[in-house]
Amino acid sequence: MSFLSVMTETSDRSLPLAVEQIVLRWGDLGGQWGVNRSVAQIQALLYLSERPLTAEDIATTLGLARSNVSNSLKELLAWKLIHRVPVLGDRRDHYEAETDLWQMATKVAQGRKAREIDPMVAAINDAVASVDGQGAGVSAEVRARLKRLQTFVNTVDGWYQQMLGVPPETLMRLIRMGSKVVSLLKFVGPKDRGA
Numbered sequence: 381m382s383f384l385s386v387m388t389e390t391s392d393r394s395l396p397l398a399v400e401q402i403v404l405r406w407g408d409l410g411g412q413w414g415v416n417r418s419v420a421q422i423q424a425l426l427y428l429s430e431r432p433l434t435a436e437d438i439a440t441t442l443g444l445a446r447s448n449v450s451n452s453l454k455e456l457l458a459w460k461l462i463h464r465v466p467v468l469g470d471r472r473d474h475y476e477a478e479t480d481l482w483q484m485a486t487k488v489a490q491g492r493k494a495r496e497i498d499p500m501v502a503a504i505n506d507a508v509a510s511v512d513g514q515g516a517g518v519s520a521e522v523r524a525r526l527k528r529l530q531t532f533v534n535t536v537d538g539w540y541q542q543m544l545g546v547p548p549e550t551l552m553r554l555i556r557m558g559s560k561v562v563s564l565l566k567f568v569g570p571k572d573r574g575a
Contacts, residue, residue, distance in 0.1 A: 395441065399428050403442070418444055419452040423461055423477060432465045432474035460487050482548040493540065501533050 395403065403424045410420025422438055433441075439449045453475060456462040461484060467474045478484050508530045511518050518526075543551065554561065 399425075402428060416452065416455070418442075418448050419455050422449065422452045423456055426456075426462055426475055426477035427479060429476070432467060432476040434470075434472045434474055436472070438475075459491050482551075486544070489540075497533075497537070501537055504530050504533055 394400070403421050406424035407417040407421035410423075411417045421442055425438060425441060426433060435446065435449045435453060438444070438453075439446045442449075444452075453462065457464075460478070462475050462477050465474050465476050478487065504526070508526050511523055511526060
């Protein structure tokens with residue numbers, strides 16, 4: 381029996397302690413990452429639920445206002461971290477979370493990159509082009525710093541694009557190699573460390 385079916389059959393409507401702790405902690409983490417606490421809590425609740433939930437289920441379980449739940453669901457749908465699923469015999473919308481952790485991480489990274497990183501990369505590239513074109517009033521040191529910044533952000537952006545094409549299993553192997561990769565890089569040398 382899922383935690384929600386147990387919850388709805390009791391009068392206190394409480395979550396199992398482990399689930400409640402994760403939902404609360406995920407909400408705290410969301411707040412630290414600039415995500416609304418309710419959005420993060422709903423995503424965690426849906427991730428840990430064994431069956432799709434309605435907005436009413438979510439509002440009751442988390443003690444949130446229905447309007448807050450509705451807005452949070454819209455945001456999670458926009459991030460593609462949850463999706464609607466049909467439930468036979470029920471006309472209400474039901475939601476379930478993406479449960480593939482790599483897909484979740486990729487969707488969050490893509491969304492953050494599009495909203496935060498891409499505009500910064502464009503602004504830096506525009507600034508460098510402007511300095512290269514006019515250059516008036518910009519010292520050689522500031523110009524050099526702008527170029528280093530441009531090289532850095534474009535390198536990171538290129539790396540990110542390359543990583544999107546690497547299968548999750550390969551990425552996990554690289555991550556697990558951790559200290560071995562660092563040791564290999566120390567052996568190869570600090571060739572491009574300042575770039």
